[in-house]
Amino acid sequence: MRTIRPAWLIVVTVVLAVLGWVGTVLSSRASMALPVLPLSSLITMGLIVVVCWILGLKVRRWRDGKRDKELDPLLAARTVVLAQACAYAGAVLFGWHLGILLNQVPTISMRADLGIVWQLLAMMAGGLCMVATGVVVERFCKLPPDDTELGAEPKEKRETHGKEGYA
Template structure:
């Protein structure tokens, strides 16, 4: 299984930032509300982060030597997949809201209240927390390299140490 690629996360965030900017332009032309997630979605994001961290600490504890219980390999694999999904979902949320913020920056001085800007910033921060959590939990699940001695090379029979040749 491949590890999280920061370049792919960045590309995801950039693509979604462009999509968020375009969506904001289109909704503004149609006199609709900004396409921002409600603050209640932070609860869902928080639950995902907590579950991901819980499972990650469980795998990390086993990896660090506290093996009083058997660790199901499928649980460890699912934890890695959850960590990667958490990171990519965070990049999507961060990018989307960054595009909306980029569109709204010229109008900040015209706004009487900055509640929407704070709302967007909080959602971007939640996305960053998800990305960081994904990276950290993925590192928890990585096994350290084993200190193995190089394999002993078998001797060739032609070397003839102590062997007799028959004519």
């Protein structure tokens, strides 16, 4: 499994910012409301972050040597997948609401109520929390490299002669 690539998080954020901006333009042309998530979705985002942290800390505690109980490898794999999904979902939410905010910047001074701006900023902050949680929890699940004795030569990879090296 590959680790989270920060460049991909940035690409996802930029693409969704463009899509959010376009969605806002299209919805305003059709006289529809802004396509912003309600503030109640912050509760769901917070629950995802908390669950991700709890599972990540459990894996990290086992990795750091507190091995009272055996760690289920499936739990560890699911924790990594949850962390990656959390990071990418956070990038999507941050980018989407950033695009809407960028579209609304010229009209902010004309608004009597700045509630929508605060709502956009709250959703962007929630997205950033999800990205940070995903990246950190994924790091919790990495095993340290195997230690080799001083002076010992690392083992060479065996040749596969065109075949994939699966177990």
